[in-house]
Amino acid sequence: MPAPEKKPAPLEFEAPLLALSGQIETLEKQLADNPNPDLDEDVRRLKEQYNHLRQTLYTNLRPLDHLAIARHPQRPYSRDYFGRWDPNWIELHGDRKGADDPAMVGGLMQLDGMDIMVVGTQKGRALRDKQQCNFGMPQPEGYRKALRLFRHADKFGFPIVTLIDTPGAYPGMTAEEHNQSEAIALNLREMAGLTVPVISVITGEGGSGGALAIGVANRILMLEHSVYSVISPEGCASILWRSADKVSQACQAMKMTAREIKALKVCDEVIGEPLGGAHHNFDLAADNLKKALARHLKDLVKLSKEEVRQDRYNKFRQIGVVA
Amino acid sequence: MDLKDWFASRQKRRDTLVVKQPLTTEEYCALWTSCFQCRELIYTRDLRANNHVCPKCQFHFRIGANQRIEQLLDTDSFVEIDRALTSADPLEFKDTDTYVNRLAEAKRKSGLNEAIICGTGTIDGQKLALAVMEFGHFGGSMGSVVGEKVTRTVELALEEKLPVVIISSSGGARMQEGILSLMQMAKTSSALQELHKQGLLYISILTEPTFGGVTASFAMLGDIIIAEPGARIGFAGQRVIEQTIRQKLPADFQTAEYLMKHGQVDLVVERGKLRDMLAKLLTSHSPNKNQTKHPVENQKTASSRR
Numbered sequence: 001m002p003a004p005e006k007k008p009a010p011l012e013f014e015a016p017l018l019a020l021s022g023q024i025e026t027l028e029k030q031l032a033d034n035p036n037p038d039l040d041e042d043v044r045r046l047k048e049q050y051n052h053l054r055q056t057l058y059t060n061l062r063p064l065d066h067l068a069i070a071r072h073p074q075r076p077y078s079r080d081y082f083g084r085w086d087p088n089w090i091e092l093h094g095d096r097k098g099a100d101d102p103a104m105v106g107g108l109m110q111l112d113g114m115d116i117m118v119v120g121t122q123k124g125r126a127l128r129d130k131q132q133c134n135f136g137m138p139q140p141e142g143y144r145k146a147l148r149l150f151r152h153a154d155k156f157g158f159p160i161v162t163l164i165d166t167p168g169a170y171p172g173m174t175a176e177e178h179n180q181s182e183a184i185a186l187n188l189r190e191m192a193g194l195t196v197p198v199i200s201v202i203t204g205e206g207g208s209g210g211a212l213a214i215g216v217a218n219r220i221l222m223l224e225h226s227v228y229s230v231i232s233p234e235g236c237a238s239i240l241w242r243s244a245d246k247v248s249q250a251c252q253a254m255k256m257t258a259r260e261i262k263a264l265k266v267c268d269e270v271i272g273e274p275l276g277g278a279h280h281n282f283d284l285a286a287d288n289l290k291k292a293l294a295r296h297l298k299d300l301v302k303l304s305k306e307e308v309r310q311d312r313y314n315k316f317r318q319i320g321v322v323a
Numbered sequence: 324m325d326l327k328d329w330f331a332s333r334q335k336r337r338d339t340l341v342v343k344q345p346l347t348t349e350e351y352c353a354l355w356t357s358c359f360q361c362r363e364l365i366y367t368r369d370l371r372a373n374n375h376v377c378p379k380c381q382f383h384f385r386i387g388a389n390q391r392i393e394q395l396l397d398t399d400s401f402v403e404i405d406r407a408l409t410s411a412d413p414l415e416f417k418d419t420d421t422y423v424n425r426l427a428e429a430k431r432k433s434g435l436n437e438a439i440i441c442g443t444g445t446i447d448g449q450k451l452a453l454a455v456m457e458f459g460h461f462g463g464s465m466g467s468v469v470g471e472k473v474t475r476t477v478e479l480a481l482e483e484k485l486p487v488v489i490i491s492s493s494g495g496a497r498m499q500e501g502i503l504s505l506m507q508m509a510k511t512s513s514a515l516q517e518l519h520k521q522g523l524l525y526i527s528i529l530t531e532p533t534f535g536g537v538t539a540s541f542a543m544l545g546d547i548i549i550a551e552p553g554a555r556i557g558f559a560g561q562r563v564i565e566q567t568i569r570q571k572l573p574a575d576f577q578t579a580e581y582l583m584k585h586g587q588v589d590l591v592v593e594r595g596k597l598r599d600m601l602a603k604l605l606t607s608h609s610p611n612k613n614q615t616k617h618p619v620e621n622q623k624t625a626s627s628r629r
Contacts (some may be wrong), residue, residue: 169559184540317510
């Protein structure tokens with residue numbers, strides 16, 4: 001799991017930053033050739049301006065920008081986190097019914113001295129990897145694999161951490177034939193009955209039922225630039241606006257950014273990311289998240305089995321606004 | 324009576340007689356219904372008498388929640404709960420129109436407060452908790468209220484130790500309540516986990532159409548799952564699937580019969596036979612049933628009674 005070797009590819013809204021950094025680079029090149037104190041001062045001021053712009057840009061992101069960061073192709077995925085938390089983690093495979101979905105990974109690891117079960121959706125990095133992982137969209141077999149790991153954790157008392165970064169459950173013909181709906185529904189019901197603590201983290205895209213299927217947790221954490229929604233903004237735009245180019249409006253209307261989800265009392269904590277997004281610094285992102293997880297796990301392991309279940313029931317029982 | 328009186332009384336009769344106005348075109352059309360499938364013109368009164376099933380091709384028309392309750396439950400046995408519960412607008416959602424306006428429009432069209440009716444009732448004298456979704460209200464979509472009402476129905480069943488029947492008909496989760504709608508999937512499923520643990524029966528009935536977040540939560544969690552003939556049931560819509568896999572889908576894709584072929588539902592039951600089927604299932608699963616089945620058990624209860 002190497003850190004991104006290339007510089008992170010810039011996003012559309014980062015264009016002003018890019019222009020400025022380009023200017024600084026050319027000036028610095030000139031300086032290297034013939035030193036000039038006046039130019040030196042210019043570069044210093046430009047750099048200041050750059051840092052200032054960076055700060056303001058990333059603190060005033062539109063929902064659409066968060067979405068772009070959440071979907072950044074160089075964003076760390078489940079395996080990147082798992083490998084950093086415990087390089088010796090043991091990956092466990094298969095749903096025991098005939099398949100091992102690469103879009104869902106999981107296994108055992110030590111996190112901060114605690115033995116835990118981790119399960120997460122996995123998007124691929126290179127093209128072939130992406131295709132294998134089905135772009136992070138699990139098949140029903142993926143959810144059944146997750147369920148098997150949850151049950152294992154329940155049996156042996158391992159707390160569970162799930163990482164969620166998926167556009168959604170795969171909408172294909174065989175997925176329907178293999179009962180995608182039941183796979184998701186059963187996970188929801190069975191997760192509700194687990195007697196070990198569960199913490200779910202939205203690390204990128206939390207896409208609808210396919211995300212929730214491993215997200216019925218005692219605590220739901222979200223990375224700063226992650227999003228969580230009932231339908232993809234593209235889907236929402238095409239249904240409600242009947243136009244695919246209203247994605248920005250759909251993003252805004254659905255209130256899907258981490259902060260908005262926290263305000264709606266679904267997310268319990270927003271975890272900060274390295275400036276510009278987790279893809280700028282995998283190690284720091286993984287470390288931030290690990291610390292938050294360890295903190296929440298320490299609270300949760302104090303609860304008895306029945307208290308853990310009740311705590312989770314109460315969390316979801318009170319979600320929703322009625323008149 | 325003399326002739327004068329006779330004329331007077333005839334005039335009186337004529338005055339009180341209600342003169343029938345000729346039917347308007349709309350009323351005239353409403354007398355007949357064209358079948359969506361076989362195009363047969365059916366006398367609407369016959370269609371109603373036949374549970375809104377085409378007598379010629381057995382096509383099952385969509386029907387409202389109230390009609391279903393009427394068809395399935397013993398007369399006047401239904402006691403509704405949470406009738407007044409209605410949607411708020413927590414996201415202050417607006418697309419081409421506001422959610423508030425769309426809600427008002429849905430209420431006006433359906434005459435209901437929300438896309439589900441819940442309560443208790445009896446089938447052949449056997450009490451059950453029942454939730455029936457109404458597709459005619461906001462596409463039967465599940466927002467906070469639908470989730471809350473399903474959960475309360477299950478909780479009521481837990482309290483009174485009743486079997487649960489849920490009749491689904493829904494386009495999925497309601498986008499206008501965003502993440503809160505999605506979380507209703509978890510909330511309802513959590514309640515069903517309790518029901519499952521308590522060993523109470525849950526029968527899920529899938530009707531045209533049942534999709535998305537409703538299928539992927541409580542609708543697929545039935546101990547027994549029954550579908551209506553021809554009903555389309557699935558997770559993703561056909562258009563989305565076709566766009567994803569870039570190929571045509573089989574004609575019977577996602578129909579009740581297709582689901583049965585793929586092991587996803589227990590039974591496909593015609594509307595006219597549904598009530599009897601439910602009665603049978605409720606009887607066979609009733610908690611007292613096994614006492615009469617096992618003779619040893621029977622003797623014990625008999626002796627203790629003495």
